[in-house]
Amino acid sequence: MEWRVRSSRYVVRDRWISVRADECLTAEGIEVSPYYVLEYPDFVHVVAYDADDRIVLVRQYRHGLGGTSLELPGGVAEPSDADALATARRELREETGYQGGSFALQATLSPDPAKLTNRLHLVVAHGVCPGRFSPDRSEQISVELVSRAQAYELALSGAIMHAQHVGLLLTALQRRF
Structure with missing residues (x-):
């Protein structure tokens, strides 16, 4: 079920938010790229x-x-x-x-x-x-x-x-x- 991340790069990175662009493969092998992930603190x-x-x-x-x-x-x-x-x-x-x-x-x-x-x-x-x-x-x-x-x-x-x-x-x- 989990996706495999082939690579990641940060589009934005600062103290409040980081935006990450991942190149992913689903469990079925379907490419999802870019997939944007937002990293915020808890x-x-x-x-x-x-x-x-x-x-x-x-x-x-x-x-x-x-x-x-x-x-x-x-x-x-x-x-x-x-x-x-x-x-x-x-x-x-x-x-x-x-x-x-x-x-x-x-x-x-x-x-x-x-x-x-x-x-x-x-x-x-x-x-x-x-x-x-x-x-x-x-x-x-x-x-x-x-x-x-x-x-x-x-x-x-x-x-x-x-x-x-x-x-x-x-x-x-x-x-x-």
Whole structure:
């Protein structure tokens, strides 16, 4: 079933993304060339509940969309992060100021197994408390707290536009740790 890679070359390679062009042969010997693979670092998204059982969301500008997007907090795993939980704690604190509480890895998924090499980690946190946040200089983030019912409605109504976030939020709302 696996394809054989006869050669690879990088079309783009920088700190955020690498685009690889592979020359492949399928198990049946059919040539697929070039086959573009995007290499991104792993990332984490957090469904965080505060002491009042409200979910912490962020609203921020997204250049690809050309507008603001209501989303789950999260971001790219840094080499200094010990694991997905460390990334989740760091990103939640940086983007929202919320910290503390208990964190658990709920799922590790592939955002697009056809062309992406990275993994997406869904972390759920309970009992987080507000604090001071420090987003990256390029991020202009506002924090919004919503009830479970509101989060569910936002996900189903299209108010949360990011398809991955809709799926992650609905998954977390269905399960508890």
